[in-house]
Amino acid sequence: MRIIQFLxxxxFALTVIAYFRRWRSRLRDRALxxxxxxxxxxxxxxxxxxARLAALTGVGRGVDFVIYLAxxxxxxxxxxxxxxxRETDRKLTELTRVIALTTAQERVKS
Amino acid sequence: MKNVSAPVTAHDTFVIVPAFNEGEVVVQTLQPLIRAGFSVVVVDDGSADATGDKLSALAVHCLRHPVNLGQGAALQTGMDYALQQGAKILVHFDSDGQHQAGDIERLIQPILRGEADVVLGSRFLRPQDAGQVPPTRRMFLKIAVWVNWLLTGVRLSDAHNGFRALSASAASQIDLRENGFAHASEIVQQIRERKLRWVECPVTIRYTEYTRAKGQSWWNAFNIVMDLMLRRIFR
Structure with missing residues (x-):
């Protein structure tokens, strides 16, 4: 095995591990x-x-094929x-709104 | 016998004023509203300046977002609050002083008469109002009117005019998801989807150095269109 292959x-392995540990997500994402x-x-x-896939799809070199996929x-x-x-933004908005509504103050004319 | 539709008083009319770093002018903006007897709801949208302190001496309903979310989010918070407080009519009002408290009476008339659920302010219905609009701003707004028409399917005479009045039932059907300025197009979209009856009403927008400096730029306009298109993809 060449060094670059190993690297x-x-x-790839680290990406998968990082993905699973940091972003718990739906099955579809994981499968992908x-x-x-x-x-x-x-x-x-x-x-x-x-190289063969590249020739098949008419891309040229195998490297190009990989780059396009990437x-x-x-x-x-x-x-x-x-x-x-966007989902996080939505949650932040909800949270902020609840805080604003529960801490609302009504000041009457003195 | 109890009157079913009790007359709407100024007190039942909740004027919602989102404020973000408007410490310089917010008191000036609010005083005429308070004098007119309206229930004033100020939503301090996470201001970093003295906006919050300036409000402490005023007879208003005071809400504060701990972090800045945007004008659309502040309006939605204000509407949620006003509805909780039993508002009968809700008015959206800018904090930078470009809207006139004196226009509110006329703005809410169509709702009081039961002819409309939503009244949208327009600066292009009367020549004297349109004349107030600086030429570059006018061109910008004309394009915005067309873009809004394309995006919302509703043709208005003005775009991104933040001066509006809603009946309580209309306001309870509006759910602004666009936290930023794109809410102005989103609300028109929802008015159409919920089949609310709307009319336009002439209002005077006062342009000062201050409002012009704070006004929306071309770059903002680009952001608004992007927000609205992304919204279509990511519901």
């Missing part, structure tokens, strides 16, 4: 993460596969994060 697989990690690892172990993957994770952030 990339290590990174596993698919990404497995596909990534497979490409690292069998570089010839990417971009799609990154875009997906950005959306995922954005959706989570």
């Amino acid at each position: 990339l697989i290590l990174i 993460v596993i698919v990404f990690a497995l596909a990534g690892s497979a490409f690292v172990l069998f570089p010839g596969v990417t 971009m799609a993957g990154l875009a997906f994770f950005c959306f995922l994060l954005y959706a989570q952030q």
